[in-house]
Amino acid sequence: xxxSDDTPGGAVPSGAEFVAAEASPEFANLWxxxxxxxxxxxxxxxxxxxIYALLGAFAHDFMGKxxxxxxxxxxxxxxxxxxxxxxxxxxxxxxxxxxxxxxxxVVRKNFADGVYLDGAAx
Numbered sequence: 001x002x003x004s005d006d007t008p009g010g011a012v013p014s015g016a017e018f019v020a021a022e023a024s025p026e027f028a029n030l031w032x033x034x035x036x037x038x039x040x041x042x043x044x045x046x047x048x049x050x051i052y053a054l055l056g057a058f059a060h061d062f063m064g065k066x067x068x069x070x071x072x073x074x075x076x077x078x079x080x081x082x083x084x085x086x087x088x089x090x091x092x093x094x095x096x097x098x099x100x101x102x103x104x105x106v107v108r109k110n111f112a113d114g115v116y117l118d119g120a121a122x
Contacts (some may be wrong), residue, residue: 017116
């Protein structure tokens with residue numbers, strides 16, 4: 001474990017400090033912000049994937065329908081799974097930069113300022 005210069009005296013924060021940080025309104029805001037993105041996006045992707053898998057299992061005629069040459073609906077939907085994955089990743093990167101990083105910086109700064117020392121907010 002590396003010592004951090006961001007905390008008082010360069011010491012590694014104690015367990016009590018982490019518990020105090022977790023109980024802070026700043027951390028609660030960070031966690032709420034993260035969940036507001038991650039849970040709906042995860043649900044969206046799992047539903048999209050389940051639809052694709054169910055179509056593959058039960059809608060053979062639809063999935064095998066030619067669109068252009070040897071390319072069929074199933075192949076297009078399968079490739080869209082990759083596109084969706086990259087799109088979600090890009091959205092998450094933007095979301096993290098705009099929303100999560102500033103909120104995490106507040107928590108990090110509180111550690112650096114010793115706000116959570118001895119497990120209690122000053």
